Amino acid sequence: MKVMQQTAMAPAVREDAVRLARGQFFGEGRAPEAGVSPLIVDSWLRCRERGMAADDRAEAEHAGRLQLAEAREGNRGLLDYASGVMEHVFEQIRASGSLVILSDPQGMILHSLGDAEFVDRASRVALQPGACWSEAARGTNAIGTAIVTEAPTVVLGGEHYLDRNGFLSCTAAPIRDPRGALAGVLDVSCEQRMHQRHSLGLVRLSVQLIEKRLFEAEFANHILVAFHERPEYVGSLQEGLVAVTPEGHLAGANSIAREWIGRRVECGGGASFAELFRQGLGKVVDRAMNSSDALIRLGLRDGSEIHVQLRSLRPRFTAFGSAQAGEGMRTFAAESSPAAVGSAPPVSAPAPVSAPHGPITLHDLATGDAGIGRAVDRARRILGKDIPLLIQGESGVGKELFAQAFHNSGPRADKTFVALNCAAVPETLIESELFGYVGGAFTGARKEGALGKIQQANGGTLFLDEIGDMPLGMQARLLRVLQERCVTPVGSVKSIPVDISLVCATHRVLRDAVARGEFREDLYYRVNSLTVTLPALRERSDIRCIVERILAAECREAGLQGVWIGDEVMRFVERHGWPGNVRQLQNVIRVAVALLDEGEREIRPEHLPEDLFLADPVDGGKTPPAAHAGPLVAAASAALPLAADAPPISAAKRLDQLEIELIERVMREVGGNLSAAARTLGVSRNRLYRKLGRAGGVS
Numbered sequence: 001m002k003v004m005q006q007t008a009m010a011p012a013v014r015e016d017a018v019r020l021a022r023g024q025f026f027g028e029g030r031a032p033e034a035g036v037s038p039l040i041v042d043s044w045l046r047c048r049e050r051g052m053a054a055d056d057r058a059e060a061e062h063a064g065r066l067q068l069a070e071a072r073e074g075n076r077g078l079l080d081y082a083s084g085v086m087e088h089v090f091e092q093i094r095a096s097g098s099l100v101i102l103s104d105p106q107g108m109i110l111h112s113l114g115d116a117e118f119v120d121r122a123s124r125v126a127l128q129p130g131a132c133w134s135e136a137a138r139g140t141n142a143i144g145t146a147i148v149t150e151a152p153t154v155v156l157g158g159e160h161y162l163d164r165n166g167f168l169s170c171t172a173a174p175i176r177d178p179r180g181a182l183a184g185v186l187d188v189s190c191e192q193r194m195h196q197r198h199s200l201g202l203v204r205l206s207v208q209l210i211e212k213r214l215f216e217a218e219f220a221n222h223i224l225v226a227f228h229e230r231p232e233y234v235g236s237l238q239e240g241l242v243a244v245t246p247e248g249h250l251a252g253a254n255s256i257a258r259e260w261i262g263r264r265v266e267c268g269g270g271a272s273f274a275e276l277f278r279q280g281l282g283k284v285v286d287r288a289m290n291s292s293d294a295l296i297r298l299g300l301r302d303g304s305e306i307h308v309q310l311r312s313l314r315p316r317f318t319a320f321g322s323a324q325a326g327e328g329m330r331t332f333a334a335e336s337s338p339a340a341v342g343s344a345p346p347v348s349a350p351a352p353v354s355a356p357h358g359p360i361t362l363h364d365l366a367t368g369d370a371g372i373g374r375a376v377d378r379a380r381r382i383l384g385k386d387i388p389l390l391i392q393g394e395s396g397v398g399k400e401l402f403a404q405a406f407h408n409s410g411p412r413a414d415k416t417f418v419a420l421n422c423a424a425v426p427e428t429l430i431e432s433e434l435f436g437y438v439g440g441a442f443t444g445a446r447k448e449g450a451l452g453k454i455q456q457a458n459g460g461t462l463f464l465d466e467i468g469d470m471p472l473g474m475q476a477r478l479l480r481v482l483q484e485r486c487v488t489p490v491g492s493v494k495s496i497p498v499d500i501s502l503v504c505a506t507h508r509v510l511r512d513a514v515a516r517g518e519f520r521e522d523l524y525y526r527v528n529s530l531t532v533t534l535p536a537l538r539e540r541s542d543i544r545c546i547v548e549r550i551l552a553a554e555c556r557e558a559g560l561q562g563v564w565i566g567d568e569v570m571r572f573v574e575r576h577g578w579p580g581n582v583r584q585l586q587n588v589i590r591v592a593v594a595l596l597d598e599g600e601r602e603i604r605p606e607h608l609p610e611d612l613f614l615a616d617p618v619d620g621g622k623t624p625p626a627a628h629a630g631p632l633v634a635a636a637s638a639a640l641p642l643a644a645d646a647p648p649i650s651a652a653k654r655l656d657q658l659e660i661e662l663i664e665r666v667m668r669e670v671g672g673n674l675s676a677a678a679r680t681l682g683v684s685r686n687r688l689y690r691k692l693g694r695a696g697g698v699s
């Protein structure tokens with residue numbers, strides 16, 4: 001790979017050489033033959049062709065707040081996976097007064113982390129979020145030039161086209177998405193004199209890590225097969241990685257695997273696991289399970305060998321279909337693998353079906369959905385800080401679970417987590433529930449008095465569910481507690497100091513309640529310092545993972561092993577609207593597990609509540625109606641009404657056909673752009689990608 005850099009000379013010599021080259025290019029108008037690399041000269045020529053002058057001081061493009069917010073939203077996956085890596089990079093170079101920068105594929109800075117002093121100086125050249133650092137906007141620079149050349153790029157001092165950027169040293173590398181397209185650029189910038197020679201290695205490694213995370217997130221519901229010709233490279237950033245469907249079809253490959261497959265396809269390989277690796281997936285899985293070694297050796301058609309490790313990030317399979325079940329693999333009740341992306345364990349011998357062990361943490365909740373990932377990431381940032389958290393979301397989305405996970409992930413984890421549902425406690429009792437009371441405070445009160453929830457939570461976390469339903473009078477008292485950090489029990493004059501972390505939840509839009517005068521504005525500002533919104537189940541791209549986690553927990557409860565969700569039910573679950581969210585899904589699975597006959601292991605449609613499946617004259621009511629089948633099917637039904645004389649086909653097939661036809665039409669309309677198609681269809685990219693995979697549209 002060509003790399004644009006020019007760092008081998010001593011700094012003073014190099015600076016002189018660059019100065020000379022600039023003189024030739026800008027003064028004499030001829031391309032320098034020495035002093036700067038040909039790649040820098042090419043970039044200077046491109047800038048000159050655009051009519052740019054070295055002393056140009058015109059304000060370049062800078063996005064407004066709204067535009068930046070939109071760009072960040074549009075690149076949410078990239079931001080989520082890159083920001084952790086950026087923090088790590090920043091830690092490595094903290095002492096060098098640097099900025100770590102992430103840009104989108106057009107060069108707009110989405111996020112930056114940096115040394116305060118340098119940030120100050122950098123901001124004068126607009127090296128900050130919202131600024132566009134494309135070559136067209138700011139001349140030769142590492143971000144913009146890396147985008148044009150699609151290669152890691154170092155631009156030092158005077159190599160920058162614009163004079164005003166001459167004090168910078170910038171090192172950037174392009175980040176590719178799981179399909180090989182440019183997803184963004186990672187850059188490290190500092191003052192020229194602070195340039196570190198290892199920056200390029202650091203940036204390239206970090207980009208590999210981000211790409212790996214993007215890949216694993218994109219294919220979270222696939223089986224990941226890691227391989228390398230040398231066993232010690234499996235598990236490293238040099239490993240080839242392919243994502244395979246349970247049926248053994250290749251769904252994606254990282255850049256190393258793409259290159260490897262490219263060579264094999266020329267040698268007669270193909271696009272399925274069996275064609276590439278000469279053995280069926282089922283057989284390889286069986287071998288992996290029967291082997292005490294995490295790596296298995298596979299012979300290839302050309303006589304060479306590779307070392308393979310099977311990983312399934314999510315779900316982590318605990319039992320597999322054997323070779324007789326086609327060469328595929330079946331999803332059994334799985335041990336949920338909340339172990340986040342990037343730390344997937346190798347497939348091992350069957351383990352007992354189980355949900356996450358130990359107290360649930362934020363890490364466990366990040367199961368691949370971008371919305372949840374965002375909420376987890378934001379909440380994680382305030383762990384251990386005295387900042388109240390407000391969790392919003394429809395009923396049953398897991399707000400309380402999130403609050404618990406937040407508590408368990410922070411420094412108060414070994415203290416108490418106390419929950420009070422403000423909507424469930426009668427108004428007359430909320431006061432004593434919250435603040436406690438002293439003996440004889442009111443008729444019916446216990447002689448010895450009682451501790452209120454606030455005092456019970458002392459040292460730990462107080463979770464106030466449905467805070468929007470708290471009576472106004474109580475709100476004033478709660479506000480006082482939060483301000484004064486003291487609680488006065490009912491009937492007492494003594495205030496008792498308390499130290500609580502406050503987490504509130506609501507399914508209402510609190511701001512509207514404030515506007516209606518139902519919620520105090522001052523308390524509103526107090527409780528919503530950080531708000532996270534949990535997505536409804538129907539919007540989530542990790543439904544499979546949640547299903548498997550709940551199934552594992554229910555099976556454990558029922559003492560069952562080896563239970564799995566049949567394909568038809570899984571399809572329905574993924575499409576259903578789930579008005580009751582995770583709670584409803586949990587109830588459905590609990591009932592389904594209870595309805596299994598002795599020895600029966602597959603959950604089929606007849607195990608689901610009757611009212612979930614409306615009667616369907618064509619296939620006996622086993623297929624969910626379009627109205628229940630999620631936005632994609634609803635859109636398909638509206639857009640592609642069947643002709644009156646259409647042949648009688650099963651409803652399941654009809655829905656699938658409608659979906660596929662609609663997807664194909666929309667994909668054509670948006671020129672194959674998956675994100676645009678997902679937006680038009682009102683589904684997540686992941687969901688659309690899965691559907692394309694099923695329709696055979698993903699290679």
Ligand SMILES: Nc1ncnc2c1ncn2[C@@H]1O[C@H](COP(=O)(O)OP(=O)(O)OP(=O)(O)O)[C@@H](O)[C@H]1O
Nearest residue numbers: 394395396397398399400401465546549582583586
């Ligand atoms: N990611 C998840 N995986 C497995 N189970 C979950 C998940 N999220 C929520 N649940 C389960 O769903 C049920 C509902 O969750 P929870 O009570 O936390 O939702 P909620 O939004 O707080 O509900 P409400 O709005 O009624 O207060 C709980 O039994 C919880 O354990």
